[in-house]
Amino acid sequence: MKAAVKKVVAAIKPGGRLFFRDYGRYDQAQLRFRAGSKLQENFYVRQDNTRAYYFSTEEIDELFTEAGLVSIENEYIRRQYANRQQNVVRFRVWVHAIFEKPLKAVGATHI
Structure with a gap:
């Protein structure tokens, strides 16, 4: 996974942002998987x-900051969905994060 993140980060221009959203830990779909x-x-x-x-916010932060990005946002999004016809309620979890590639430092010129 780290190799893929490094390739993505290499493609981002300085000052560019990466928006991430994927399944979060303890999403109901994860809890329903069989052993x-x-x-x-x-x-x-x-x-x-x-x-x-299924990611945790800590894992995402570690992956992208170790690759050189700066964390702007990193949080869980939790939603409850109800199917009234089937009388089923589902609890979904996603990780939502925004990272930014720092601008390259421009060397100071002395006059």
Whole structure:
């Protein structure tokens, strides 16, 4: 994952921003996975063979700040969805973050 983040950061111009939103830890979809679906900690395989990873805000902050970005925002977004017809309530969690690549320091000129 760190290699992918480094490639993304390399593509951002100084002063540019990265907007991140993905599944957050303890999302109801994560809690519903069966034990056999777990590949690693917080990493699962769905029935259609696609993968899902559930991030924490701390993990996202560490990934992107170690790659040289500055954290502007980093928070959980929590929503409750109700399907009244099926009488089901779902609690969803996402990580929402904004990071910025610092401007390169311009050397001072002396006269």
